[in-house]
Amino acid sequence: SVLPAVRAFHALRPLSPAEVRALWPLVVLRGAVLVVSGEQQVQIDGGANEYAAAGVEREWRIFEQATSVPSVVMTGVIADALGVDGGSRDGRGAPSSTRRIPAGRGAPPEATRLETRPGIDPARAARLDVSIASDDVDAGAWLDPDLEERLALAALDAGASVAWLERATPRLSESRIRSAESPATIPTGIDAWFAEAQHLTADGDARLVIETADGATILDGTVPSRVRARIRVEAPEAPRVPHLVRPEYARGWLALTADPAVGLGLETRPAAPGAPRPAGAAADAAELIARRDRAFAEVQEHYYDAPPRIERGWREHLVGTDGRAYLDMVNNVTPLGHGHPKLAAAVAKQLRTLNTNSRFNYGAVVEFSERLAALAPDPLDTVFLVNSGSEATDLAIRVAMAATGRRDMVSLLEAYHGWTYASDAVSTSTADNPNALATRPDWVHALDAPNPFRGLHRGADAARYAPEAAERIRELAASGRPPAGFIAETFYGNAGGIPLPDGYLAEVYGAVREAGGLAIADEVQAGYGRLGHWFWGFEQQGVVPDVIAVAKAAGNGYPLGAVITTRGIAARYRTQGYFFSSTGGSPASSVAGLTVLDAFRDERLQQNAAETGAYLKGRLQALAEQHPLIGAVHGLGLYLGVEFVRDRATLEPATDETAAICDRLLTLGVIMQPTGDFQNVLKVKPPLVVSRESADFFVDMLDRVLAEGW
Structure with missing residues (x-):
């Protein structure tokens, strides 16, 4: 946590290598001075000095934190973060590809040779891989504590002379879910299983350390066959090095060791171009963001100012390149969770056999359309397939215009429906577009946001929203501009997971139909069982729309969206020409949609959302x-919002606090983001597979942040 301050100072007043070497010992010394002077003052004053007495405990914490990691390690971490050679004494600070040990402690030479008797055949060595990129960790296998052992013994049974895990590459198998602290995933040496017993020795003055899996040191250097040996080559004067270290400190610890694989003659693996840097996740993530900014349109934003690099997911967990697992409490795109094995297998099989456009005659598009239509209430029986939520709401609007021959639309304030021309036109959220209200075209008519917590009418007065909205629609019709349709989220998601007032949609749908328009239900977020007790959000309101737009959950991250309506309404679209979406309803996307529906049924996801x-x-x-x-906890099922306010009476939004809370949650292993026009609501919309244990972890970490500060 001190590195941002050190980097900021270095950017304005660069630190020399000598100053880098001096920095952390001075921090430790400062901590010692605080403790000694504070304790002395308390004794001198005989307990009468309350100020000094109150500060002693804090000063001890400062000192204990400063000494919790050896100074030589912190110096290496700082040197790496600044790109300065912390071991150089020439004053020039030239960067070094291999960090030397600061303060004159000699590092073991990278070429330290290890002798084995009777010896191994490097050509028959099996290098194991339990990194985030390995197929062997798929489907949550990385959570199996016996994974490494099983892989090693299988390799030996297949004829390997030695099975080994490399140094410095983060091991996902050592990660932990629901952890407030990053786990020790970076190995400072190798793990080896020999087919026959071996006696190991090292040349030179390097310190050869051989341990069993439980941490016991093998003093005579003899490693039994088929037993894990943890082998490190350490600098002789350096502090003893843990075999696994946390990613934040890995660069400092690794500088105290050499690679035993080189000494054993085992083939080490060069990094592939663009691959994550082993044990350098923070720098790697920052470098990737810089590349993204150069090639990716800036308006396509990313979560967090300094996001981790995420390259794997499993159920409700996302994993960074350093092996850190984060609890994903915001990803409603993947109701089945990340890395779902059946979905991956089904889509992969379909991609191997056929993936083309929906104008060809194949079974998957028919079966998916039939099953989706069957999930909608009568009389909705006809399906259009598209690629995204934006396309779905855009098409729903165009369907309403075609069916009625009109162009005016009614929507709600504080709403978001997509980025295409029509879906953006009816979107009024200033959080998504600060100019949304000023740039709305004249054919869009926005009604007051029916927000019973901070809207125009609150509490019991929220019953006034529906008749006022209905009256506004009647006024539009009387003025000669009857609407083609009314579009609204059936559960006020963009404002923070807020239920609409009871009876709201019934009265507004009635008014728009009275005027000859259609009722469009935007189910992109609320649909597919997220509310728990209802599959569709409009069911909670006791209504049936004329058109449903759905996406997100439909493909579990695979591009798939749909519009569901009646045969008669769909037929009127012919007045606009024909409709076609190249990959909407393709074989692969249809198979993805079918597999998602199977999982909802077989894995009881809607029931889990409710419970x-x-x-x-x-x-x-x-x-x-x-x-x-x-200020309030909104929502139903797994569509919740936690709204932060500075004052419960005035409801002043705590916007800055919400952003800071999200950043602090990230450091504690929880991914969370704000929503709402004031960006002061946590959008709690995790994958529907989220467990009760994960729910507890999220609340416990939020409690910790609110208690400790951010």
């Missing part, structure tokens, strides 16, 4: 009783 969602909301409501920053 775990109710449990999670209860815990969040209990948290609100302890922390006044929480």
Whole structure:
């Protein structure tokens, strides 16, 4: 956590190599001075000095933190972060590809040779891979504590002379889910299983350390056959090195060791172009963002100012390149969770056999359309397939215009429906587009946001929203501009997972139909069981729309969206020409949609949304009783919002606090983002597979942030 301050100072007043070497020992010394002077002052004053007494405990914490990692390691970490050679004494600070040991401690030469008796055949060595890129860690296999052992013994059984895991590459098998602290995933040496017993010795003065899996040192250097040996080559004067270290400190610890694989003659693997840097996840993530900024349109934003590099997911967890697992509490795109094996297998099989456009005659598009239509209430029976939520809402608007021969549309304030021309036109969220209200075309008519918490009408007065909206629609019709349709999220998601007032959609749908228009339900976020007790959001309101737009959950991250309506309404689209989407309804996307529906049925995801969602909301409501920053907990099922306010009476939005809370949650292993026009609501929309244990972890970490500060 000190590195940003050190980097900022270095950017304005560069530190020399000598200053880099001196920095952390001075931090330790400063901590010692604070403790000694504070304790002395307390003794001198005989306990009468309350100021000094109150500070002693804090000063001890400063000193203990400063000495929790050896100074030589912190110096290496700082040197790496600044691109300065922390071991150089020539004053020039030239960068070095291999960090030397600061303060004159000699590092073991990279070429330290290791002798083995009776010896191994490097040509028959099997290098194992448990990194995030390995197929062997798929489907959550990395959580199996016996994974490495099974892979090693299988390799030996297949004829390998030695099976080994390389140094410095983050091991996903050593990661932990639901951890507030990054786990020790970076090995400072190798792990080896020999087919026959070997006696190991090292030349030179390097310190050869051989340990068993439980940390016991093998003193005579003899490693039994088929038993894990943890082998390190350490600098002789350096502090003892842990075999596995946390990624934040890896560069400092690795500078104290050499690679035993080189000494054993085992083939080391050069990094592929563009591959993540072993044990350098923070720098690697920053470098990737820089490349992204050069090639990717800047307006396509990313989460967090300094995001980790995420390259793997499993269920409700996302994994960084350093092996750190994060709890994903925001990803409603993947209701089945990340890395779903059946979905991956089904789509891969279809891609191997056929993937073309939907104008060809194949079975998957028919079966998916039939099953999707069957999930909609009567009389909705006809499906259009597209690629995204934006396309779905855009097409739904165009369907309404074609069916009615009109162009005016009614939408709600504080709403987001997509980025295409029509879906953006009816979007009014200033969080997504600060100019949304000023640039809305004249054919879009926005109604007041029916927000019972901070809207125009609050609490019991929220019942006024529906009749006022209905009256506005009647006024439009009387003025000669009857609407083609009314579009709204069926659950006010963009504002923070807020249910619409009871009876709202029934009255507004009635008014728009009375005027000859259509009712469009934007189910892109609320649909597909996220509310728990209902598959569609409009069911919670007791209504049936004329058109449904859905996406996100439909493909579990695979590009798939749909519009569902009646045969008669769909037929009127012919007045606009024909409709075609190249990959909407392709064989692969249709198979993805079918597999998602199978998983909803077989894995009881909607039931989990109801049960775990109710449990999670209860815990969040209990948290609100302890922390006044929480103004309200909105939502149903796994579509929740935690709204932060600076004052519960004025409802002043705590926008800056919300952003800082999200950043602090990331350091504690939770991915969370704000939503709402004031960006002061946590959008709690995890994959529908989220467990009760994960719900507890999220609430516990949020409680910790609100208690400790951010």
